[in-house]
Amino acid sequence: MKRILIATALLAASPAFAQTAAPAPFYLGLDGNYLNLKVPMDSPPGGFNGRYDLKNNTSAVRLFGGYQFTPNWAVELGYLSSGSFSMSETDAFGTVQSNMKISGLELSGVYKFTQGVSGLFLKAGVTQFKVKGSSRDTATGTGVVTTDSGSISGSGALFGIGYETTLSGSLSGRIGFTRYQRVAGESDANINAVYLGLKYNF
Numbered sequence: 598m599k600r601i602l603i604a605t606a607l608l609a610a611s612p613a614f615a616q617t618a619a620p621a622p623f624y625l626g627l628d629g630n631y632l633n634l635k636v637p638m639d640s641p642p643g644g645f646n647g648r649y650d651l652k653n654n655t656s657a658v659r660l661f662g663g664y665q666f667t668p669n670w671a672v673e674l675g676y677l678s679s680g681s682f683s684m685s686e687t688d689a690f691g692t693v694q695s696n697m698k699i700s701g702l703e704l705s706g707v708y709k710f711t712q713g714v715s716g717l718f719l720k721a722g723v724t725q726f727k728v729k730g731s732s733r734d735t736a737t738g739t740g741v742v743t744t745d746s747g748s749i750s751g752s753g754a755l756f757g758i759g760y761e762t763t764l765s766g767s768l769s770g771r772i773g774f775t776r777y778q779r780v781a782g783e784s785d786a787n788i789n790a791v792y793l794g795l796k797y798n799f
Contacts, residue, residue: 621767621798622665628771628794630657632699634682635787655680657699659792663707671707673720676700691736699780699788701726703755714760720775721756728781751782757790767798 634653657680663673679699686693705722731746759773770793777788 624665624796624798625662626771626794626796628659628661628792630659630790630792632657632679633789635789636785652683655682657790668711669709671709673705673707675703675705677703689737691734693732693734695730695732697728697730699726699728705755709761716761718759718761719757722754724753724755724777726750726753726781749781749783751779753777753779753782761796769796771796
């Protein structure tokens with residue numbers, strides 16, 4: 598009887614029988630993003646006759662935090678802040694140079710696969726972004742310069758796909774793609790984002 602009790606205790610203490618601790622439900626993270634802005638091909642006004650250049654790629658940083666309430670489902674809140682997108686228009690009357698930056702919040706539901714391709718995840722949610730811009734208009738001939746600035750805010754949507762893997766202990770790495778629709782409420786402004794980041798569970 599004593600031998601049976603000892604054997605049972607040894608089996609319970611072995612790795613095969615040890616219980617795996619559930620991952621911590623709260624997490625924080627940081628993503629580095631590469632953004633590509635999609636705007637209509639007819640963005641210059643109709644009848645525009647000149648040169649039109651658009652720098653529609655820039656970088657962005659996204660801070661995020663979330664709560665994993667089941668092994669598959671989590672809710673995530675993020676804050677995105679981008680670098681500058683720029684545009685230049687030149688015609689017979691002068692040159693207009695514009696810059697804009699995007700920042701704001703996003704709230705998503707995240708579904709993580711635990712079978713099949715474990716670590717693959719899908720997300721969808723809503724955004725509340727602000728676009729801040731400034732312009733500089735230099736008149737041909739006179740060289741007179743006028744400047745202007747402003748901002749717009751509005752809601753939009755997002756959806757994406759990514760892959761997450763454990764790097765060490767509570768630290769994970771992420772890579773993924775997010776599509777932002779109706780940026781700052783503008784129906785014809787969309788962004789594709791590719792990102793690489795870190796996530797820490799606590």
